[in-house]
Amino acid sequence: MWTRRRAAQAAIGAAATLCGLSSAAARTAPYRGPAVIIVRFGGGVRRRETIEPATSFAPLMMGRLAPRGVLIPNMMIDALDGVDTSHAEGTLNILTGRYRGYRAAPGGRLAPRLEPTVPTVFETFRASFAVAPEKALLINGEDRPQEEFFAYGVHKSGGVAFRSEVLSLRRFKRWSLRRQLAATADGRSSPGGDADAMRLAAALAALDAEDPRGAAAEPNPAIHAFWSQWRATYGDSGLKNPRGDGALTELAILALDALQPQLMMINYQDPDYVHWGNVSHYTRAIARIDRDLDRLAAAVERHEAYRGRTVFVVTPDCGRDANPLMEVPFQHHFNSRSAHEIWALIFGAGVVRGRVLDAVVDQSSVAATVAALMGVAMPNAEGRVLSEIFT
C-alpha cells in the first residue's frame, strides 16, 4: 500500500539522490511507485457544471469516483501579474507546479506556443528513474498543436533527454505520412508515382515544421508498434477513428495495454468549444469527459498492471467566466474571478477515501503532490505537497 509515510520517505530519498548522487546513478533506479494518470478536465470548466451536485453534468465522476478519493472543491489559480487563465498556461502550471514557468517557444508568432522553463513533473520523473519515454505519456487533442511543446522544456535538469512521448492524431498523421512515404520510395504502393511522393513529402514537411525543435523525428520502436496497432484498427485516413476527446480516451485505453505508462496525462479540451457559440456544446463535452473518465477508471480496474496501484488526478486547466451580464458567459481570457476558480479530484491507491478537503488549495500544488506520490522531489514547484490526502 502506498502510504503517506512511504510517499514522504520516497520524496526525501529522491531529493537526497538528486542532491548527493549523480543524476546518471539516479536514473538507473527502476520505478516501483504507483502509476499516476492526470486527467485535464479541460479546456476550462466551471465548478457549477462539474462538481456542484445540483447543476453538475458529470454525474459519474461525482457519484462513483469522488467517493473513492479526495475532492478539493476550492482550488485556485493564483491571481498574479502575468498569470493567464488559459489552457496552455493552466496545463503548464499543473505540469511544473510553478506559475509563469514557461516562455514563448520559437516560431509561433501566429499561434503562440509555450515551452516549460522549469522541469515538468514528467521530466523530473524520467530524470529520476530508469523509465523509457513511452512510460511518461502525454495524450493531446488534434487541434492543439501548441500542446505538443509540453513534452520537454529548456531547463538544464530537464530537456529533450527526458522528454515524454506524445500520442495525438497529429503524431499519428506524421507517423502515417512517413510510413506511406517510405512505402512509396520502396515502390510498394505508389499508384500516383512521383506526384504522390511529393504530396506526401510536402504534407509531412508542413507537420514537421510546426515543431522546429525536431525532437519528435526520433523513432521509438514502442511508439511505432503502437501506431501500427492503431492503424490496423482505424486505417490511415483519420476519419474512422473517434475524434475530439473521444479519440483521447481511445488512445489512453490502448496505451494502457500497449505501452503501460507509469505517468500519463490526458489533455481533454472539448468543453472549450463554447466561447461564443452554443452552451450545449459545453455541457455535452463535460458529460462526454465524465463518461470517458468512468471508462478509464474501469479500464484501470480491469488491468492487472494497474489495479490497486494507480492514482487519478483530475483537474481543469482553468475555470470560465460566470458573468451574469452575458448571454454566453463562458470566456476565460479576462482574468475574472470565476476563471481562477477550479477544483481537483484525487483518487486511487494510497489516497484517503470519501473526503472533501475544506481548504483553499493552489493549482501549483498539483505537480508537487504528484511528484510526492511518485517519490520524486520538485524543488522548482511553488505549491505544497498535499500530504493530508495520503492514507
Add this chain to the structure above:
Amino acid sequence: MTAATIRAARRWGRRAAATAALTFLTYHPLLAILALGWRQGVTAAAAGAAPARRSGLRGLVASGGALAADGARGALALAAGTAPFTLVWATAWWAGWENSFNKGYEQSWVGPSLGLLGVAIALPLLARLPFAMAHVAVTRQVSAAFDVARGYALMRAAGWRYVLLSAGWVAAATPLFGLKALPVFVEHIVPGFADRSAEEVRAFAEAWRFWTAVYTVIVMGALAHWTGRLYAFSAARVALQTPAKDAPRDWAACLSQGAEALARGAALAAIWLTLVAQIYVGQFLNHSWAAWMNPPLIGSPWTPVLGG
C-alpha cells in the same frame, strides 16, 4: 420667469416624457416596432413628406396607429434589406462552431467562407440602407426599399454628404458596440462586482439597459432627422437634373465624375466595413444570436446589449 422660459421648459418636458416612453418601447422587440415607426416619421417629416407629429407623450399616444403602420413598414423593409447578410452571418457562425465541436475539420472552410460572403453581400446593402429606409418613410411603401435605381440616384445626388451621413450612422453605432462589449470586462471596471448580490447585479443591468436605450433613442432621432433632410436635398437635386440627350459627351468630365464616384464608393465601403468589424468584435467579446440578426442602431431600436 418669463412666458418664453415657461414655454421652453414645457417643450423640453414634453420631449423628455416622449424620450422616456420611446426608451421603454425599445425594451421589447415587438414594442420597438413603434419606436421604429417614430424614427420613420421623423425622417419623413424632416424630408418634408409628412407633417411633423405632435411632440411629447400625447403626440406619441395620439399617433399610435401611424407609429404602428410606419413601424411595420420599416420593420419589413429592414428585414428585407438586412436579412440577406445577417442570415448568412448567423449561419456561418453556427456552421463554424458545429464544425469545431464535431471535428469536421475537413469542411472547416465552410464557416469562414460563408462569413466572408456575408460581408460581400452586406457592404452594398448597408451602404444604401439609410436612404432606402428614408425612401420607405417618405413614400410609405415597403416596395420603395427595393427601388435600387432611385436609391442610387439619390446617393449620387447627395455626393460626399451621403458619405458623411454614413460615417455619422457608423460612428453613432460605435458606443452601442462598446456597451455590448464592455460587460466582459465588468469585474475590472467595477471593483467588487463579483461580490455583488443577484439583486445588485439586476439593478446594475437595468441601469445599463436604460442608458443604452436612452442613447439609442436620442441618437436615432438625430440621425433620422439628418437623413430626412439630406434625402430632401438629394430629391430636389435629382428633380432638377435634366438629361442632355443631344449634347456632345464631355469625356474628361465623365472620367472625373467616374473617379469621384469610385472614391465615394470606396469611402462608403470602408465606412461600412468598420461597422462589420464592430459587429464581429462585439460578437467575439459578448456573443448573442440576436445581435447577428439585428445590427444595433442600423436595425431595429431593440438593442439587447446584455444577455443573461
